[in-house]
Amino acid sequence: MGSGHNPDGNYRHAAFFEKLQSVCGTPGGTASPPSVVTSEWVDKSNVYGFKNDHFVEGMGYTINYGGPG
Numbered sequence: 001m002g003s004g005h006n007p008d009g010n011y012r013h014a015a016f017f018e019k020l021q022s023v024c025g026t027p028g029g030t031a032s033p034p035s036v037v038t039s040e041w042v043d044k045s046n047v048y049g050f051k052n053d054h055f056v057e058g059m060g061y062t063i064n065y066g067g068p069g
Contacts (some may be wrong), residue, residue, distance in 0.1 A: 004066070004067070006068075008051075008064075009051065011064065014051075014064050014066030015065055015066045016062060017063050018056070018059040020061040021033060021034075021060075021061070022034050033055065038052065049066065050064075051065070
């Protein structure tokens with residue numbers, strides 16, 4: 001999943017997605033940041049990590065993930 005680092009908030013360590021948006025399922029739907037009630041789930045937390053950073057200035061809605069694997 002990347003460099004082998006768990007997410008620690010340093011975007012040079014683990015992988016990340018930035019500027020995430022959700023799109024309404026109707027034709028011409030509008031894009032918006034994910035809901036603040038977005039659930040976080042990792043099926044193998046002893047192997048991979050996930051950090052929901054929510055809104056980061058200059059990066060938008062951001063998640064950070066990875067692990068040794």
